Amino acid sequence: MAENIPYAYAPIKLNQIRLLKLVHHEASIAAVLKTFSLNEPLPPFHSLSYAWATDGTPLTKNWNILINKQELAVLDSLRPFFDALRSKGESLGGRWWWIDSICINQADLEERAQQVKHMQHIYCHADQVITWLGEESPDSNLAMTFIKHVDKISRKNYNIQELRTLLQTDEYRPHWTALSNLLSRRWWSRIWTVQEFVLPSSISFWCGNRNVSRVAVCRSISMADKCTSTGIKETPGFTYGNNRRRAWGLYKAMKKAGANVTLSLPALTAYFGSMKATDDRDRLYGLMGLSTDKPLLSVNYFLSTWEVYLRFAQAFIMRHKSLDIISFASIYDTPGDSSWPTWVPRWRTDNVLVIPLMVSQSPKTLIGNLRTPTALDVDPSISYSASGTIEATSQFEGSALLCQGVILDTVDGLAGSRHSQMVQSSTWNFKQTSCSDSSFSPTDTLVRTACSVPEELKDWFSWVMSLQIQGHSFESILRESLQAGVDTPGSTPNQDEYYHSTFFGRFFDTVIRMSMRLMVTRCGHIGMATGKAMKGDLFLLHHGIEPGKQGPSAWA
Template identity: 30%
Template sequence: MSDPPTPSPYHESEPLVGKMFRVLYLNNPALIEPGSRDDHIECNLSPTSLGQHPQFTALSYCWDVPEPKVPILCNGVKLQVRPNLQSALRQLRLPEKQVCIWADALCINQDDLEERVRQVKFMKEIFEAAAEVIVWLGDESDDSDIGMQAAKELADAARKYLEQRDTIYNMPADDPLVDEIFGKFRRGSEYPRFHALSQILNRNWFHRTWVVQEAAVARKLKILCGGSVMTWEDFTLVASLRSQLNLTTSANDKNVTPLILANTRLDYQNGVNRDLLSIMYRHRVFEATVPRDKVYGLGGLAGDDIAKHFMANVDYAGHEFVLYREVAAEMLKRGQLGVLSVAPGLNREHADGLPTWAPDWRVTRQSPCLGLWNEHDIHLVRYKASGDSEPSVRFNDAGSLLALECCRVDTIEAVGDIMIVEDIPHGFPGILRLPKFAYMLDNWRQVTRTSQSAEYPTSEPIADAFVQTLVGGPPSSTLTCCDSNTISSPVRLAYFAG
């Protein structure tokens, strides 16, 4: 005799079709305060659709580690959920009032691959439709309540500063108002509070791919950490101020991902339209448990036809390398050669099974593109080595080999050694051990023949061409060598296409 089927809360009278999705009604017995752990979680799932304009709060959070799981009661059925979600539900419930929430782990049947694919296609619309999006950073820990209080005080100080100044950004170091309002935060006694804030900014939520879209499209966005709440605008203002006022507490405490999230939300809310390559490149440092989400988790933010194509054909069954290859191929077919400028990770071999012309988006620590000022925005690269000519690309039947029509420009005659900055031995802090450094420069000088007086084919001195190639040619800069080879002309954008 076979075992009876396991009860499931996902057996609606009618299947979810079109833009239908489920919302979760969080029940709470009277007199139970938010965050209380005194009783179990009870909730009910109910189908709705975007056309019905339901009023609900969307939850943006990290799924956390798979085990151990904890029980909740959903539609009368016991379900096992991850601890971080259970903590969020405890914090969000209200005394004597139902709360309507959308949380992906519960509102989508994760055991139904077909349903997951359908829901992913309009995940962006769900977050846009929410009355507000709450970012759940997790329970209070590592003095996070102290860190959140420091953030609130810094945000209040910023508003006080703005009463007398036009902007909070690029504050003059000699402005007496800066010291008057922000000086107290630089005292040594404040270090523990801002270290606690650094711990908050280093929580997993700030490093996950899916949160990018969730934060960008929300009508209203709030940060919730334990029992402390802040608006998104105040929180990201504080993240920026920490860098400007040098309130970071370690060399690695750079606030990179919070500021990227803030810029992306600002772009989206102001109607700035980016293509898929720009969106994926800017957010390559964010991590994804499922590598295909480096496309599907970001594609909804892009406005080009390539993004629309892949978001309309979401496929979690195939291998991520097939998806990465198809995305790169589609970009090349449409003349977006910038995808070839996406450099691999430092000291990392290209993955077997992925063509070298297709970026490995699993790698979060990639090298910046040559000539890119802002390492997050590939659309700022303006190489036009081919002038006004249009690319002609072809692929073999398997789609793995790329053929290009090209013309011969020059011949590589010699290749110098590679200098990796991290490997250069140092003496005292900040002082290079010059013998090895000088040896590398001498090796490059011999390879490039910069000691010769001959001009480069494009008329500038060879030393000019070499330095422009190294630095990607930031414009309006004049460099002078330490020896007889003086680089007197302004360094311009490099004419090499990478």
């Protein structure tokens, strides 16, 4: 029978895309797949954003749709969406759709690469993008209702304390849990869906038969950011959603006339480094539609992952005469492959809190971050440049990077952490060193307030208390600073605000969530090091690395 003939894609030209239209059929789902030129006005169409596999299931194609009486195997994750379309009576309305797994011949690597270049155009020109989060679950309707409720509340002029009083109650505990579950769905963790969230002018989120707007979703995420005692901020789903919200805000600001806002590809890949991707090359390719430095990279699926990452790092260094990008190599997962260049960032981690690095805070826009435009104003008095005006002097020999710099110091001791034992520093002797003395800042006022000390901070203190710094233990230094006197606040700070909106909040992120380790150098300087640091590691100042501080809140 004709229905058993597998569908064969016709070749497509460089400036063309395919659109899909569902049509009447007695039993199966049937469709028309037609080619359109991007050089001419496209017909009105919707674009679908979805996860290729559902939560807990592999990527499979166990059903077909009919195109010209030929069978095209379709992802199982699309079937519930088509059922939802038919239940809404929208599938037979003659609307054109762009659905990537159907409209692109995924088996043709050259076509895939070419179509990736068109995705920005597609999502920007769709009259609407539908985000399919999946089928209804026991609490998904509650989450969708809560999003609309929070959207209404956010339009009123409540201050932050009034919002917390209103929403951080036992009555809303199930609602926050439902929202957390919704943000934990697979769609939020996929790298390709980031640009599909940011680029469209109009987007609607569907879950089962319910739908909400992007604005409402973003306002609910913003509210979760304020209502910190709900626990939702501790979930990966919140981080996935919040970074999308921030990227959307920057993208909107970037599109305004005269705006001086950028979204660099290194910043995007850094903030979204914990997102999931079936193909690691898509950690760069999947974000190119948002970035302002697309010429640094071309889409080529014939290159291996390490070749793509290597070429991107090389292009960055050559274009900007800067080595800032190599700073990211230390914080990403290592492939366990000795052939992988150690200076090339892999852009992949399971830790959702891997940044910002110092290079992400620079007033220069080579790297950048996802801060709101109002937080990007630079105060020249607090900017600095570690290597001055010296540009990177580097060259490449195959996959090796040859560069110049100055050796500053050596790692001498490392505090313990959740995953590592303490490595004690060498015995300090002032007469045997030419290093300058270091001063110690007063400890955070948390230690002198009535705030309860979290168990995580107690654990951290037990890891660092015996680390020797200039011949003194961390514990003795802390006690001496307290005896010298530390100003205490006039009243006990709000714990919820204190833990999440002050230096302690960033401290908590750094030492607990990111597992950074307190370290001391041979010259007695202190700092924070990644979990990969070892005693004897050198501190190098490479020519062409220019960290900088961005405004008075940069360290907050």
